[in-house]
Amino acid sequence: MSPKAADWLERIRALDLPRKVRIMNVCGGHERSISKAGLRNVLPDTVELIPGPGCPVCVCPEEDIYQAIQWATNEDLTLATFGDMLRVPVNLRKNEIRSLEQAKAAGADVVPVASPQEAVALARARPERRVVFFAAGFETTTAPVAAMMAQGVPENLFLLLSGRRTWPAVSLLLNAGEVGFDALIAPGHVATVMGPEEWECVATDHEMPVAIAGFDSDSLLAAIHSVLRQVQEGAPLLDNCYTLAVQPGGNPVARRLLADVMEIADANWRGIGEIPASGFVLRPEYAAHDARKALPVEEGEARRRMGEMPAGCECASVVLGRIYPAQCRIYGAPCTPRNPVGPCMVSDEGACRIWWSNGRRARVEQEAG
Amino acid sequence: MKLEDSHISLAHGNGGRFMRELIDEVFARHLSNDTLDTNADSVALSLPGERIMFTTDGFTVQPLEFPGGSIGSLAVHGTTNDLAVAGADPLFLSLNAFIEEGVEVALLERIVADLGRAATETGVRVAAGDTKVLPRGQGGGIYLATTGIGVYRHPGVLAMNEIRAGDVMLVSGPIGDHGIAVMLAREQFGLRGDIRSDAASVLPLTRALRAVPGVRFMRDPTRGGLVSVAHEIARATGLEITLDEPSIPVRPAVTTVCDMLGYDPFYLACEGRVVAVVAPDAAAEALRAWKALPGGGDASVIGEMRALVHGGRVLLKTELGGLRILEELEDDPLPRIC
Numbered sequence: 001m002s003p004k005a006a007d008w009l010e011r012i013r014a015l016d017l018p019r020k021v022r023i024m025n026v027c028g029g030h031e032r033s034i035s036k037a038g039l040r041n042v043l044p045d046t047v048e049l050i051p052g053p054g055c056p057v058c059v060c061p062e063e064d065i066y067q068a069i070q071w072a073t074n075e076d077l078t079l080a081t082f083g084d085m086l087r088v089p090v091n092l093r094k095n096e097i098r099s100l101e102q103a104k105a106a107g108a109d110v111v112p113v114a115s116p117q118e119a120v121a122l123a124r125a126r127p128e129r130r131v132v133f134f135a136a137g138f139e140t141t142t143a144p145v146a147a148m149m150a151q152g153v154p155e156n157l158f159l160l161l162s163g164r165r166t167w168p169a170v171s172l173l174l175n176a177g178e179v180g181f182d183a184l185i186a187p188g189h190v191a192t193v194m195g196p197e198e199w200e201c202v203a204t205d206h207e208m209p210v211a212i213a214g215f216d217s218d219s220l221l222a223a224i225h226s227v228l229r230q231v232q233e234g235a236p237l238l239d240n241c242y243t244l245a246v247q248p249g250g251n252p253v254a255r256r257l258l259a260d261v262m263e264i265a266d267a268n269w270r271g272i273g274e275i276p277a278s279g280f281v282l283r284p285e286y287a288a289h290d291a292r293k294a295l296p297v298e299e300g301e302a303r304r305r306m307g308e309m310p311a312g313c314e315c316a317s318v319v320l321g322r323i324y325p326a327q328c329r330i331y332g333a334p335c336t337p338r339n340p341v342g343p344c345m346v347s348d349e350g351a352c353r354i355w356w357s358n359g360r361r362a363r364v365e366q367e368a369g
Numbered sequence: 370m371k372l373e374d375s376h377i378s379l380a381h382g383n384g385g386r387f388m389r390e391l392i393d394e395v396f397a398r399h400l401s402n403d404t405l406d407t408n409a410d411s412v413a414l415s416l417p418g419e420r421i422m423f424t425t426d427g428f429t430v431q432p433l434e435f436p437g438g439s440i441g442s443l444a445v446h447g448t449t450n451d452l453a454v455a456g457a458d459p460l461f462l463s464l465n466a467f468i469e470e471g472v473e474v475a476l477l478e479r480i481v482a483d484l485g486r487a488a489t490e491t492g493v494r495v496a497a498g499d500t501k502v503l504p505r506g507q508g509g510g511i512y513l514a515t516t517g518i519g520v521y522r523h524p525g526v527l528a529m530n531e532i533r534a535g536d537v538m539l540v541s542g543p544i545g546d547h548g549i550a551v552m553l554a555r556e557q558f559g560l561r562g563d564i565r566s567d568a569a570s571v572l573p574l575t576r577a578l579r580a581v582p583g584v585r586f587m588r589d590p591t592r593g594g595l596v597s598v599a600h601e602i603a604r605a606t607g608l609e610i611t612l613d614e615p616s617i618p619v620r621p622a623v624t625t626v627c628d629m630l631g632y633d634p635f636y637l638a639c640e641g642r643v644v645a646v647v648a649p650d651a652a653a654e655a656l657r658a659w660k661a662l663p664g665g666g667d668a669s670v671i672g673e674m675r676a677l678v679h680g681g682r683v684l685l686k687t688e689l690g691g692l693r694i695l696e697e698l699e700d701d702p703l704p705r706i707c
Contacts, residue, residue, distance in 0.1 A: 005688065005689055006689065009689060032631075035693070036687070036693060037687045037688065037689055037691055037693075038685075038687040038689065038690075038691020038692050038693045039689065039691060040691070041691050041692055042689050042690050042691045114630070217688065217689055336699075337699045338699055348631040356696075356699075357633075357696065357699070358693050358694065358696075359693060359694020359695065359696050360694075361694075361696070
């Protein structure tokens, strides 16, 4: 047994909390660790842990996935993407190709990859064939994609980029009329890349306790303890509970690469809508490798209107932390990992999939408020 | 004399001279024993004992060779382990080899030699066999199927319906090694590691428990891993099984790869481990018996069976005392992206 985690748990139990404290995490990795360690049922009833926008696959706009399916199906090319993206469904009728996995089964050349290097290797192996690398991800995944572009890629490699920044989504939640949480656990990996400073204004501008956590129970419980103490003291600040990896200023090399290769733009988040300055797009210098510019694109607006979430799916509310996964009307029936209706049931970073995989099988009624 | 060709061709499956040479020079050379007669249509087996045990298994692993084993050794261990955990001493195997046109003879040689070595070590004889050659593109290089015959030797009855509330579950060693070793050998994720498959005969382990009264049931956690075995038991007995996370042996390197790719080691395949359910007062003796064996040093009591109204569940008590429901494996886990 890890004495540090147990120690933090004792300290948390010893706190005399004045009221119920709702703590949001914004990283699929955090939610996974919380669920796997069973933290919810060892913490006092006064501590509530809410999964928020922490899954890049879940918020990847429907029109981007649709576009990738169209290219994979209709163009003679190889479509490489992270494994999670394969099963995310788009909103089409059942007899149409609704995911990259179905496109693959129907004969399209769709290859799951685990890193940008693999996409480059695919393109190098077959220089005569076009390879589209569909890269969805937050800063942590987008930085290696930027590094790949900066190093130079083969002529036949094209990038369909759906990179997103974490902070603008959290900012959106904090600026919403009614904020549904009292404290924030900030994402350790994003802070490792971008620096802890992005999260300072949670405490300064919004007077909300915030702590950066790593991905084991030690670090998560230290961060939970930290924000609970901040609530108790009424003195919010940014606490770094992942000092092993998170340094002031983040990773300067990664940040420079991101800035060199990409620009910040307003971007669509599936089920949520456009969030200002929340997306990465390739700089014009890289237009020759930008799949959106180099390949025929489906008309965007019509696609986007029908996009959003499938009927009945409440992934948007789950992503924003407004309901728990098990409160969704279709959680478990008909939406399961085998037959996912919404994206949150697909990815290992998706809150619904995490809850389902850890044994939460019963749907619960939504409580008022 | 060795086969002169460097690669398998369709002629090696045509029933003529090429096929005879393949059988003689590759298969019979590595597998010969006093029962195997490559000229006979069938052979007579003498089986000592009354309760004859019979099982079969197919092998399609990719890649064909991986650290700690190959499809050849796996074809012996997979089938003989199924006999061993059922309480038998394996005695004879049949072997079917489906070979794709174009396979290197040197590779086939290595695999058949590996198979022969594993058979000798396990004390089992290949008594009958068949080879087929498939046209290029119609097979994964080499597929093998083995059928095994053994004789029941366990002093008591081994069956799921012998399991009672209060019984405890043991595992003979670290879990997940085979699943991770094969996955790393595919080099799909650009990861490297020195994890070796645990593929081995479990016969020494199952034999060791014959001297221990109170052993109810044994199974080898192959596809679907530890959790799948626990679910099979929970479903058959209606008991709730609580596994104790800190007690389950997992190598740090396996944990690391699982963390990186989003796998759960409790669902990963083993090919040389045994899960046993024993009466509570037999646990210490069973554990001692296993720990005394080479490779049994990490054996551990990992869980217990309880009668509950809502039985049939598998729970994991986490390091911090939290409870997590371990569900049946849904589908192949996808690698994570961040």
